[in-house]
Amino acid sequence: MDFVILALVMLAIGIYGLLTNRQLLKVFISIELIATAATLNFVMLASPQGLGEALLVLAFSVDTAVSAVILALLVLVSKRYGTGDLSKIIAKMQENAEKEESEVEAQ
Amino acid sequence: MMLEEFSAWFVWIIPLIASLFVPVIGKYSEKARNYFVIAIAGIVGVLALSLVPSVWSGEGEAITYTIPWISGFVEAGVYIDSLSVLFTCLVAFFALIIAVYSQGYMKGEEGLTRYYYLLLLFIGSMIGLVISDNMLQMFIFWEMVGLCSYALISFWYKKPESIHSGVKVFIMTRIGDIMLLAAIAILFYMFGTFSFHGVIEGLQSGVFNTELMVITAFLVLGGAVAKSAQFPLFTWLYSAMEAPTSVSALLHAATMVKAGIYLLSRFILIFAAAPALIVALQPYWFPTISWIGVITAFIGATLGLMTTDIKGVLAYSTVSQIGFMMAGLGTAMAHTTDVAMSTGWFASLFHMVSHAFFEGLGFLLAGGIIHALGTRDMRLMGGLKKAMPLTFALMIIMIVTTSGLPPFAAFFSKGLILTSVMDAGSLIQTILIFAATAITFAYCIRMFSLVFMGKPSEHISKIHVHEAPKIMLVPAAILAALCIVWGIAQPYIASFMHIELEHTLLGAFTSAETPIFLLLLLPAFLLAYASYYKNFMGIRKIAAGKNPLTAILNHAYFIDDLYYGIAKGINGFSAALTRFENALFAHIPDKVGSDISDAAAPGHVMTLKKGPSDSFRNYVAAAVLGFILIMVLIVLTVGFGGI
Numbered sequence: 001m002d003f004v005i006l007a008l009v010m011l012a013i014g015i016y017g018l019l020t021n022r023q024l025l026k027v028f029i030s031i032e033l034i035a036t037a038a039t040l041n042f043v044m045l046a047s048p049q050g051l052g053e054a055l056l057v058l059a060f061s062v063d064t065a066v067s068a069v070i071l072a073l074l075v076l077v078s079k080r081y082g083t084g085d086l087s088k089i090i091a092k093m094q095e096n097a098e099k100e101e102s103e104v105e106a107q
Numbered sequence: 108m109m110l111e112e113f114s115a116w117f118v119w120i121i122p123l124i125a126s127l128f129v130p131v132i133g134k135y136s137e138k139a140r141n142y143f144v145i146a147i148a149g150i151v152g153v154l155a156l157s158l159v160p161s162v163w164s165g166e167g168e169a170i171t172y173t174i175p176w177i178s179g180f181v182e183a184g185v186y187i188d189s190l191s192v193l194f195t196c197l198v199a200f201f202a203l204i205i206a207v208y209s210q211g212y213m214k215g216e217e218g219l220t221r222y223y224y225l226l227l228l229f230i231g232s233m234i235g236l237v238i239s240d241n242m243l244q245m246f247i248f249w250e251m252v253g254l255c256s257y258a259l260i261s262f263w264y265k266k267p268e269s270i271h272s273g274v275k276v277f278i279m280t281r282i283g284d285i286m287l288l289a290a291i292a293i294l295f296y297m298f299g300t301f302s303f304h305g306v307i308e309g310l311q312s313g314v315f316n317t318e319l320m321v322i323t324a325f326l327v328l329g330g331a332v333a334k335s336a337q338f339p340l341f342t343w344l345y346s347a348m349e350a351p352t353s354v355s356a357l358l359h360a361a362t363m364v365k366a367g368i369y370l371l372s373r374f375i376l377i378f379a380a381a382p383a384l385i386v387a388l389q390p391y392w393f394p395t396i397s398w399i400g401v402i403t404a405f406i407g408a409t410l411g412l413m414t415t416d417i418k419g420v421l422a423y424s425t426v427s428q429i430g431f432m433m434a435g436l437g438t439a440m441a442h443t444t445d446v447a448m449s450t451g452w453f454a455s456l457f458h459m460v461s462h463a464f465f466e467g468l469g470f471l472l473a474g475g476i477i478h479a480l481g482t483r484d485m486r487l488m489g490g491l492k493k494a495m496p497l498t499f500a501l502m503i504i505m506i507v508t509t510s511g512l513p514p515f516a517a518f519f520s521k522g523l524i525l526t527s528v529m530d531a532g533s534l535i536q537t538i539l540i541f542a543a544t545a546i547t548f549a550y551c552i553r554m555f556s557l558v559f560m561g562k563p564s565e566h567i568s569k570i571h572v573h574e575a576p577k578i579m580l581v582p583a584a585i586l587a588a589l590c591i592v593w594g595i596a597q598p599y600i601a602s603f604m605h606i607e608l609e610h611t612l613l614g615a616f617t618s619a620e621t622p623i624f625l626l627l628l629l630p631a632f633l634l635a636y637a638s639y640y641k642n643f644m645g646i647r648k649i650a651a652g653k654n655p656l657t658a659i660l661n662h663a664y665f666i667d668d669l670y671y672g673i674a675k676g677i678n679g680f681s682a683a684l685t686r687f688e689n690a691l692f693a694h695i696p697d698k699v700g701s702d703i704s705d706a707a708a709p710g711h712v713m714t715l716k717k718g719p720s721d722s723f724r725n726y727v728a729a730a731v732l733g734f735i736l737i738m739v740l741i742v743l744t745v746g747f748g749g750i
Contacts, residue, residue, distance in 0.1 A: 006744040019681040020688050051180060097267045 003044045010037035022086045024074050035063065111161045112172050115185040115238060118154040118195060122147055122202075123231035126224050133220035141210055144223045148199070148206040151230060155199035158192045159603075167447065167605030171240045171304050184240030186303055189604045190376065193456060194237035194369055197463055198362050202230040204467070204582045205357040211578035212353050212474050222262060222351075229255035233362050237369055242291045243301045249287065249334075252363050253280050259358065260350040272346040279343040279670075283333020287370070290326035293319060303377060310381040317387045320378075324392045327374050328399075335367025337433060338403040341426045342667045345410075348418040348483075352474030355418060360425050360466040368432050368459050371396065372452060375439065382444040389440065397437025397528070401536045404430030404543040406664060411550035413660040416483050417476065420554045421469045424509065427543060428462045431455075434532070434540055435524040441531030446606075451531070453606040454523030460600075461516035461593050465508040468586040472502050475575030475583070476558065482566065485554065490563035494572040497580055499559050501587050506555050508590040510548040510628065513616065516593035523610060525620040545627040552635035 010033050017030030039059045046052045078084040081092050125147045133140040161170075173184035206226065213219060232251035239245040261273030295301055297319060298309035309315060331337070336344035347359050358364070378384050407427025411420050432455040439451030446452050475498050476491065477483055492499050508515040511522070521544065528540050574580075601608040610618065662668060 002744045006740070009740060009744070016684070019677075020685045051177070093267065100265075 003040060007037040007041045010034070010040070024078060024084045024086060024089075027086065028070060028074060032063075032067065039063070111158055111170070111187060112185075114154040114157045115172065115187050118151055118158070118199070119231050119235040119238060121154070121231070122151055122227045123235070126227035126231060129224040129227060130220055133223070137219070140220065140223060144227060145203070145206045145210075147227060148203040148230065151234070152199045152203050155192075155195045155234070158187060158195060162187060162189050162192045163603050169304070171302075173240060173302070176241075176244075181243060181301055182241065183244055184302060185238050186240035187238070188376075190369070190372060190456070191238045193460070193604070194365070195234050197365075197460055198230065198233045198237070201357055201361045201463065201467060202226075204471075204585065205353050208356070208471055208474070208579055208582045209353045211576045212478060213351060216351075218262070222259070225255050225258050225262075226354075226357075229259070229358065229363070233366075236366060240303050241301045242294065242303070242306075246284075246288060246291055249330075249366065250284060252358075252366065253277065253284065253334075256280075256347070256358050256363055259354040260347050262351055262354065263349075266349070269349040272349040275346050276343045279340055280333050282340065283330040283367075286326045286333075287330030290323045290330065293323045293326070303373070307377055307380040310377065310384060313381065313383070315381070315384070317384065320384055321387060321392060324374070324378065324388055325395070327370060328392070328396060331367030331370045332399060333367075334370070335364050335429050335433070336426050337367070337399050337430065338406060339666055341403060341407065342663055342670070344426055345414075345419055345422045345663070348416065348422050352418065352470055352477060355421075356467045356470035356474070359422065360470050361463040364425060364429060365459055365463070368429065368436070368455065371433075371436050372456060375436065375452060376446055379440070379444060379446045385440055385444040393437050393440055395437070397434050397532055397536060400430045400433030400435070400437050401528070401532070401539040401543070402430070403427065404434060405539045405546075406430075408543045408546035408550065410660060410663055412546065412553065413657070415485050417473050417485050417488070417554065417558065418470070418483055420485075420550060421466060421473060424469070424547070424550070425462075425466055427547065428458070428466065430543070431521060431524050431540070432459055432462070434528050434536070438527045438531035448607060450523060450608065450610065451527035453601060453604055453608060454520060454527050456604065457597065457600060458517070458520035458524055461508070461520040461590070464516060464586050464589045464593055465505055468501065468505045468583055468590060469509070471579065471583040471586065472498050472505060472575075475579050478575060478579070479572050480567065480570070485557040487564050487566040488558045489561045490559070490567065491572065492559045494563075494567075495574050497574055498583075501580075501583050502555065502559065504587045504590055506551045510551050511544060511624070512628075514594060516590050519594035519597050519612070522618070522620060522624070525624065526610065526618060529620055541623060541627055544624055545631040548628050549631040549635045552632060553638075556635070 014030045014032075014034035014037065017026060017033065021027055021030065039056075043052045043056045043059065046055050074084070077089065081089045083089065083092075125143070129140060129144065132143050167189065169186055169188035171184050171186050173182040176183040209222070209226070213222060216222070229252060232248045232255065236245055236248035236252060239248060257273045257277040260276055261269050263269045291301070294306055297315060298306050300306065300309070333340045344359060344364065348355060350359065378388060404427045407423045407425075407430055411423035411427065414420055414423060435451040435455030435458065437451070439446075439449045439455070441451075443449055476488070476495070479495065480488060482488075504515070508517050511517040525540065525544070529537050532540070575583075595612065597612055598608070659665065
């Protein structure tokens, strides 16, 4: 059951990363770490039935596809707001919304 | 392949596949896309109806069909019995109603292809959820309806409130999802199967761990509480009102919030396979459900008295009515271990359908009003009686049904629940639930008088108010007709559900709870009438002023504030951790993702060319450190064999 410890450590690092970081890229890396920890658990627990290999291939391919989409979205978001900092992005979003509201009121 | 097997599979596969075609068709013609959605909803309705005869004529036994899914391990399947067919028919019927209504309500909106895609995806997943034989399959659909709910609440993604509401709903329902997943995992661990019929066989054999099953039952309850917006997780339903009104009617009144009721009634059926288990659940589990139910019914009704948002009233009304259903389920098995003899179980499902009709009707009419006035604030309405006569007439039916006046649907269904609670619940539960029925009447009267009575507000006199278009009124009229008919159909529904009901239709008028109930409506009516027509005693002034009661009601019993407090605490913890980390690693540059543009600036390229800079050396040091850390971790966890 050693892999459980490894998965737990990965989970802990991922949660720590989520707690301390506001950078989109770092947040994404942390989430990936947590997801990988879960995958590791599933795959290792399923291996006695011989399903582990099949699940591994499935999990990796799905994970890759998901990462590709998320990375593309991250690039779009950071291009639009000119920064990858979550708190700055949220502040800018609120600014934009207020601007739009005042425009509507002006009309 | 028999007809019912064919229907049971395709009733959810067809909308799921059709949803993928919506963007393709929408690219060429918007009109074709709209008709396509209505046609699919119609096909689903026919398929759902074709399931009815065999279940009705059957003996109440469930029929299952399975196909291999993950080879030799898990089988996908459909589970046809009266419960799943009742839900399937309700979802299919409402899907058709909303598909037609959306043609009028959503006309001219942006992003309609996305809207219809999510609508069909939701219909497919919701029917898949109620008809699955396999808990894993059910859980996937359970998550998919949550996803559709999130995406449809945030439909107007340019409004910050709707994004915020969508995220809030997603997170709050997620709490329940995790509990349900844990329950499924425990059941798999105990019985080695995900299928309902497998678990039932396991329970019938009598070999199971009773304590573990009780824990499982509580986890299932947690899933239902979050999904069905029950105390203490009910606040998300009010936020969900940021969605288009058609979506609120379909997801947040008629179908998706009932998934919790479905889950509980399904698991009560499963647990009933082992009478010993029901006996073990009677002291704690069932009373917990009924307490949650009556508290939610009371809280929801009181909150409906204060909100000024017309959809907010309907949202809290939904919360309150689902509380009634929970109370019915919680008192269902107090005196019996056989579901077929249980009044509460049937009453809850019967009320579930009648609630779908009257609340759906309420939302459709509110949609028409919002469409005409462009606001959801009831203080800006008033005097709509003359401008919208048809909506006014239909709203009277909705009000009368919601408050449970005879002889409309809720009189019979709510009456059965009250009987069940009086039979089995404690005195406080009985008092709370009767108070909730009285307050229900009061908030209905309040909403009605604020919207339709009195003088038109300034807002209304500025715009030309028009009656809702026909395409929106016809679906509402159908629901209104069903509100009237549904209660009288009670004996047929009981025979369809294979329930031996002691209570006859006429018995509903003579049983003990009816006079109490009707007597309670009188003071509620007088109070509402006095305060909203005569401004008696300045009740409205008290309600508008500042005192502990209004503070509690305006803050929804401070439950949201509690959750925001928890979130704030986590944020503070996270900020403290960040400061700690910065102090610890102050000399290591933090460049990952922070400023990619900085790294690409000309100056930096020059330094790289000149030779390794300080920061470059630091990177290498960090990489080496990380490599060593990983090696140590591997050695610690796997041993030297890992390398």
